[in-house]
Structures are given as C-alpha cells and as structure tokens.
Amino acid sequence: MHEGITVAGKAPAEPDELDRAVARGCDAIELYLERSHLEDVEATIELLEAVDIEVASVHTLHVPIDEPEWLHRSDRLADALGAYLVVHSNRIVHTFTPDLEALDFRSAYGYEHNPGISERHIRGTILDPGHELVLDTAHLYMAERDYLSVTEQLLREFGDQVRVVHLCDSSLQEDGLGFGDGSIDMRTLSELIGQYFEGILVLEVMPDRQREARERLRSYWSDPK
Numbered sequence: 001m002h003e004g005i006t007v008a009g010k011a012p013a014e015p016d017e018l019d020r021a022v023a024r025g026c027d028a029i030e031l032y033l034e035r036s037h038l039e040d041v042e043a044t045i046e047l048l049e050a051v052d053i054e055v056a057s058v059h060t061l062h063v064p065i066d067e068p069e070w071l072h073r074s075d076r077l078a079d080a081l082g083a084y085l086v087v088h089s090n091r092i093v094h095t096f097t098p099d100l101e102a103l104d105f106r107s108a109y110g111y112e113h114n115p116g117i118s119e120r121h122i123r124g125t126i127l128d129p130g131h132e133l134v135l136d137t138a139h140l141y142m143a144e145r146d147y148l149s150v151t152e153q154l155l156r157e158f159g160d161q162v163r164v165v166h167l168c169d170s171s172l173q174e175d176g177l178g179f180g181d182g183s184i185d186m187r188t189l190s191e192l193i194g195q196y197f198e199g200i201l202v203l204e205v206m207p208d209r210q211r212e213a214r215e216r217l218r219s220y221w222s223d224p225k
Contacts, residue, residue: 002221004198008056009210013037013044017207018051024211028054030086030164030202031077033061038073045080056200057084057164058107064091068103078107084164084200086134088112094125101131108132110164115139115175119150127154132161137193138170138177138204141184148188155196165197168204168213178209179216190220 009026011017013033021029037044038061048055058078061070071087078085085107087100097111110132113122117139126133135154141147155162167190168175169182179186193201203213 002194005194006054006056006200007214007217008054008200008202009207009214010202010204011207013047015047015051018048018053020207021210022051022053024207025214026053026210028056028200030057030059030200031055031083032059033074033077035061035070038070038077041073041076041080044077048081055081055083057086057202059086059112060088062089062091064089065096065099071100071103071105075103075105075107075109078109083107085109086112086164088114088134090114094121097125097129097131108163110134110162112136112166113139116142118143119154122154127158127161130161132163133158134164134166135162136166136175136204137189138166138168138175138182138184141170142172142175148185148192151189152192152196155192159196159198162197163199164202165193165199166202166204167193167217176204176206178205179213186216187220190217191224194221194224 008028009021011021011029060074063070111126112134144150169177169184171182205213
C-alpha cells in the first residue's frame with residue numbers, strides 16, 4: 001500500500017478471528033492477547049504458525065507490574081513468531097520503565113504510551129533514555145491540542161526509535177473509533193505518517209471497520225490534498 005510501511009489489522013489469537021482477519025484482506029496483524037492465550041504458549045504458537053497471516057507485532061497483556069510472568073510469556077510468543085513486542089498495560093505507569101527494562105525482553109520491543117500522556121512525559125520516560133516508542137496517535141490526541149505538529153515532530157526527531165504506530169479515530173473520551181467517527185483529522189494525520197514513518201502501522205479500529213479503514217488510508221495516500 002505504501003513503500004516502507006506494513007499496514008496491519010488487529011486480532012486476538014482465536015482461530016475464527018484470525019480467519020476473519022484473512023478474509024478482510026489483512027496481510028499482517030497485531031496480536032491482541034488474553035490470559036487464556038498464554039496459558040499454553042506453545043499451543044498458541046502452533047495455532048498462529050498454521051494461519052496464513054503474518055503476525056507483525058504482539059501486544060502484551062494488561063497486567064500490573066507485579067505480574068511479570070505474563071509479560072515474559074507475551075515476550076516468548078513474540079520471540080517465537082519473530083514479531084515486535086508492544087509493551088503496554090493500562091495498569092502500569094511509565095515511571096516503571098526501569099522495572100520493565102529489568103525483565104530483559106528477548107524480542108525487539110517498544111513502549112506504548114497511555115492515553116492522555118503528554119509529549120514531555122513520553123520524551124522523559126521513553127525516548128530520552130533511548131527506549132523505543134510505540135506511538136499511539138489516539139492516545140497522543142487525548143493529551144495534546146496540537147497533536148498533528150507533535151506527531152510530525154516525534155516522527156522526524158525520533159524516527160529510528162519508532163517502529164510501530166497505532167492509528168484510529170478518537171474523541172477525548174474514547175479511542176479505537178472508525179475513521180470519521182471521532183474528532184481527529186484522519187487525512188492529515190495519515191499523510192504525516194505516510195511521509196515520515198517506516199515500519200508497522202496498526203489500524204486499531206474494531207474488526208468490522210478495518211476494511212473501511214484500509215480503503216480510506218489508501219485513498220489518503222493515493223490522493224493527498
């Protein structure tokens with residue numbers, strides 16, 4: 001779709017959901033995990049290796065910092081699949097980044113920032129210490145009034161530390177919305193990503209809106225305004 005960018009959908013490690021992702025035309029996915037998917041990591045690996053779709057990235061479970069075993073299992077799955085590990089939990093704040101670093105992840109990985117976290121905090125806790133960032137554009141929209149300029153600046157200044165971007169529409173209260181259902185200028189944001197980013201672009205909309213999101217993204221890139 002765009003040179004240098006792998007456009008991925010999002011799906012859980014469930015056979016029916018993975019088949020639906022293939023039917024929607026997804027060439028790659030970011031894997032969404034529940035505890036049940038990691039009770040037997042080897043069985044989940046076998047399931048995913050049998051499906052005709054690339055697992056580009058794996059999202060950790062939403063667990064607290066005192067349950068590191070689930071983060072290790074997420075890492076083991078990503079490592080076996082050759083996928084990028086998105087380290088993110090809505091139950092872990094970014095001041096715990098040194099504790100997460102002590103887990104010694106085997107996969108290539110980056111930290112996704114939580115909703116409403118400012119650019120200053122992202123720089124101070126993730127980027128300035130030299131960690132990789134999973135840039136969630138909806139989460140950034142919730143934090144920054146001038147989210148377009150901040151997105152461009154982060155991609156231009158820290159491009160080598162941003163290998164995964166999450167993209168969806170959002171309001172100030174709710175993300176994960178289909179393109180056009182929130183308040184983000186999706187065309188301009190998509191064009192900025194196409195201009196300044198190379199890596200994995202995850203469409204974080206609901207499954208029934210992923211095909212439409214792909215089509216809109218394609219139109220933004222093929223006919224920029």
